[in-house]
Amino acid sequence: MALKPRLILAVAVAALAPTAVAQEIAPAEAGPADPELRRETITVTARRVSEDLQDVPIPVSVLTEDFIAESGAFNVGRLREIVPTLQFYSTNPRNTSINIRGLGAPYGLTNDGLDAGVGMYVDGVFYARPASTTLDFIDVSQIEVVRGPQGTLFGKNTTAGAINITTKKPSSTPETEVELTYGNLGYTQAKGAISGPITDKIAGRISFSGTQRDGTLYNVRDNDYINDLNNLGVRGQLLFNVTDSLEIILAGDHTRQRPNGYALVPVGVAPTLRPANRQYQALADYFGYAPPSFNAFDRLTDADTYHQSNQDIGGISLTANWDIGPGTLTSITAWRLWNWGPSNDRDFLGLPITTVSANPSEQTQWTQELRYAGDLSERLGFVAGAFYFAQEINSTGNQEQGSAAARWLLNPSSAGWDTPGLLDGYGQISDIQSKNTSAALFGQLEWRVTDRLRLLPGLRLNYDKKSVDYDAQVYGGLQTTNPALIALQRSVLAPLTYSADADDTNVSGQITAAYEVSPALNLYATYATAFKPVGLNLSGIPNDAAGNPAIELATVKPEDVRHIEVGLKSEPRDGFTANLTAYETEIRDYQVGVVNAQIGVLRGYLANAEKVRVRGVEFDGRAQWADNFVTYAALAWTEGKYVAFPDAPPALEDTGGPQVVDISGTRLPGISEWSGSVGGEYTSGESALLGREGNYFAALDAFFRSDFSSSPTESRYLTVDGYTTLAGRLGFRAANGWDVYLWGRNLLDEDYFELLAAQPGNSGLYVGQPADPRTYGITLRARF
Numbered sequence: 022m023a024l025k026p027r028l029i030l031a032v033a034v035a036a037l038a039p040t041a042v043a044q045e046i047a048p049a050e051a052g053p054a055d056p057e058l059r060r061e062t063i064t065v066t067a068r069r070v071s072e073d074l075q076d077v078p079i080p081v082s083v084l085t086e087d088f089i090a091e092s093g094a095f096n097v098g099r100l101r102e103i104v105p106t107l108q109f110y111s112t113n114p115r116n117t118s119i120n121i122r123g124l125g126a127p128y129g130l131t132n133d134g135l136d137a138g139v140g141m142y143v144d145g146v147f148y149a150r151p152a153s154t155t156l157d158f159i160d161v162s163q164i165e166v167v168r169g170p171q172g173t174l175f176g177k178n179t180t181a182g183a184i185n186i187t188t189k190k191p192s193s194t195p196e197t198e199v200e201l202t203y204g205n206l207g208y209t210q211a212k213g214a215i216s217g218p219i220t221d222k223i224a225g226r227i228s229f230s231g232t233q234r235d236g237t238l239y240n241v242r243d244n245d246y247i248n249d250l251n252n253l254g255v256r257g258q259l260l261f262n263v264t265d266s267l268e269i270i271l272a273g274d275h276t277r278q279r280p281n282g283y284a285l286v287p288v289g290v291a292p293t294l295r296p297a298n299r300q301y302q303a304l305a306d307y308f309g310y311a312p313p314s315f316n317a318f319d320r321l322t323d324a325d326t327y328h329q330s331n332q333d334i335g336g337i338s339l340t341a342n343w344d345i346g347p348g349t350l351t352s353i354t355a356w357r358l359w360n361w362g363p364s365n366d367r368d369f370l371g372l373p374i375t376t377v378s379a380n381p382s383e384q385t386q387w388t389q390e391l392r393y394a395g396d397l398s399e400r401l402g403f404v405a406g407a408f409y410f411a412q413e414i415n416s417t418g419n420q421e422q423g424s425a426a427a428r429w430l431l432n433p434s435s436a437g438w439d440t441p442g443l444l445d446g447y448g449q450i451s452d453i454q455s456k457n458t459s460a461a462l463f464g465q466l467e468w469r470v471t472d473r474l475r476l477l478p479g480l481r482l483n484y485d486k487k488s489v490d491y492d493a494q495v496y497g498g499l500q501t502t503n504p505a506l507i508a509l510q511r512s513v514l515a516p517l518t519y520s521a522d523a524d525d526t527n528v529s530g531q532i533t534a535a536y537e538v539s540p541a542l543n544l545y546a547t548y549a550t551a552f553k554p555v556g557l558n559l560s561g562i563p564n565d566a567a568g569n570p571a572i573e574l575a576t577v578k579p580e581d582v583r584h585i586e587v588g589l590k591s592e593p594r595d596g597f598t599a600n601l602t603a604y605e606t607e608i609r610d611y612q613v614g615v616v617n618a619q620i621g622v623l624r625g626y627l628a629n630a631e632k633v634r635v636r637g638v639e640f641d642g643r644a645q646w647a648d649n650f651v652t653y654a655a656l657a658w659t660e661g662k663y664v665a666f667p668d669a670p671p672a673l674e675d676t677g678g679p680q681v682v683d684i685s686g687t688r689l690p691g692i693s694e695w696s697g698s699v700g701g702e703y704t705s706g707e708s709a710l711l712g713r714e715g716n717y718f719a720a721l722d723a724f725f726r727s728d729f730s731s732s733p734t735e736s737r738y739l740t741v742d743g744y745t746t747l748a749g750r751l752g753f754r755a756a757n758g759w760d761v762y763l764w765g766r767n768l769l770d771e772d773y774f775e776l777l778a779a780q781p782g783n784s785g786l787y788v789g790q791p792a793d794p795r796t797y798g799i800t801l802r803a804r805f
Contacts, residue, residue, distance in 0.1 A: 159274065213229055285778065697724070
């Protein structure tokens with residue numbers, strides 16, 4: 022396909038060649054000594070043009086193929102240790118949140134009724150489910166992390182940023198790639214791809230990835246390890262070079278995950294405001310119970326419900342790029358599915374409190390994007406597009422209580438609370454049907470006012486419509502006609518039926534000014550409005566004072582976003598870059614997850630905080646000290662707070678007191694005030710290994726973050742301490758296309774938590790997810 026004239030409309034960015042070193046990213050991307058190869062270049066995928074990364078007037082991080090492989094960043098979760106303002110939290114694939122600068126998704130349990138604030142795209146296809154971020158990357162060429170609101174260029178509107186993943190295209194010459202990895206904890210990973218011509222006009226590519234690892238927690242009840250990895254994925258592509266100006270790509274993929282996980286372990290007990298006989302210690306003493314350990318880093322559990330997090334994700338897409346007139350017309354049509362089959366121990370203990378907790382789901386989506394990009398003149402360029410999204414969600418939830426539930430969950434002062442068998446086998450089955458439709462028109466101009474000044478205005482018109490039919494019925498437990506006993510049962514699980522729908526139209530836009538002070542210094546400033554679409558509660562809603570479903574709580578108002586950002590990108594000398602950006606994002610009607618302050622009829626539901634604000638400063642730099650030595654650093658200061666949230670749920674330690682508290686002025690969850698990464702790589706001169714010519718290399722990367730709140734309402738017991746991790750690689754890159762290297766992650770074996778959470782039931786017990794211990798291994802890669 023012919024390259025079109027230069028235009029900075031940064032839908033996504035990526036290094037053109039593996040030898041190019043991308044902004045903010047690491048030494049493994051360093052190339053040969055030739056200064057032309059060290060020049061930073063990117064591909065703008067909406068335009069298929071090349072441009073110096075330092076000219077792009079947005080904050081964006083680019084990871085190349087080699088760095089992704091050598092750093093062990095085999096899924097989105099690994100990227101958080103590379104891009105400091107990318108946050109990733111997951112207790113299982115469904116309950117996964119990915120945020121940029123602390124924004125994107127509510128912290129806590131996932132609710133299907135909300136749209137993502139951080140968009141994930143693979144070859145231009147939008148992946149709606151956050152579970153997709155837990156998948157292994159398959160045959161990736163580069164990854165771009167774009168920070169800040171997106172919508173005037175991307176298909177799906179997102180308020181916090183986007184992760185754009187580009188896979189390798191089929192090649193017109195035969196290619197084969199193989200990668201094998203073995204490490205401790207039984208870690209085994211195999212990747213491969215084969216590509217080549219089928220006819221003069223058609224090329225094909227098929228690739229796969231498989232990952233297995235033993236569990237990191239030991240279940241003393243079953244004498245088995247859990248929280249393991251068990252992933253297998255395949256991707257195929259056909260490239261049709263119809264004419265010199267038209268190419269069509271047909272792609273299909275499927276990934277299967279069957280891990281035995283994921284469990285959290287007890288960490289501690291917070292004293293609450295509830296009566297002493299309703300707090301954890303009294304309840305545990307009644308049963309004569311003690312968990313295997315309160316030291317989470319003993320990595321022990323006695324969970325009495327089987328854990329599984331089975332998911333299947335896949336789909337097909339058809340992409341066409343046609344050079345026509347003054348630009349390129351792009352069409353991306355895609356269908357995707359997600360099947361989810363879980364089982365969890367939601368009380369996190371070896372007591373039969375909640376014996377069944379599962380919310381299987383089947384979800385499908387259709388997307389269609391049309392985009393036309395080009396230059397109207399030497400001074401004026403444009404992108405204009407339309408996007409359509411349709412999703413269906415069919416979920417069937419099941420929760421069942423056990424013989425310990427009555428003592429654990431009911432108030433002993435209630436008449437009949439200790440009736441034998443009252444809650445034993447008492448459960449709820451829910452049937453949830455939902456539809457989500459979105460349509461948009463979007464566009465952006467680039468006006469090159471002078472040779473140095475550019476203005477980039479953009480506009481988006483979006484329409485969203487959602488509906489839900491929710492039906493939950495109870496079963497089992499003590500069969501009785503006693504109203505008092507029935508009321509006790511239904512204070513834990515109750516029948517609930519409601520239907521709701523919502524629609525909304527939004528207009529948003531942005532204006533960016535970019536000015537080239539000199540070839541080595543570029544300035545930019547952006548003002549943007551954005552929105553997150555209207556939401557629906559798909560996990561149940563509370564009852565009102567009359568005991569009826571509070572239908573008004575089924576709808577969650579859309580977020581209204583105001584964003585301002587200024588930045589500079591500089592190259593003080595050849596091989597050195599220093600970039601700085603400052604921003605402030607303000608959101609009204611912030612969509613947040615809350616938990617019922619009562620016993621726990623609901624696991625959680627969605628509401629709106631009146632106003633939140635996130636602001637920060639980010640620095641990134643890279644230095645090529647010599648032809649064979651490169652270093653990088655990225656540092657972020659982030660402040661996120663609830664500006665106004667007067668009706669929030671109480672903190673863990675305040676359970677039993679007021680059910681609503683004012684947390685205005687407190688910090689948002691999941692945000693570390695300070696985070697950063699630093700690293701470097703040294704490459705030897707021409708050397709030899711086993712008679713093969715090549716280069717030895719050694720690399721070291723460090724990541725750190727300060728403490729953060731791990732609860733929607735900040736609690737002194739649910740604050741995760743800051744931590745630092747260290748990773749390294751030592752190996753040999755042969756000149757004839759093969760590499761071998763030793764690697765290690767969390768080399769100092771740091772004990773730290775991914776997150777902390779309160780146990781349902783408000784006993785004061787809180788649990789945590791210990792991060793992976795030190796891991797190490799060896800990788801062999803070959804390309805021929």
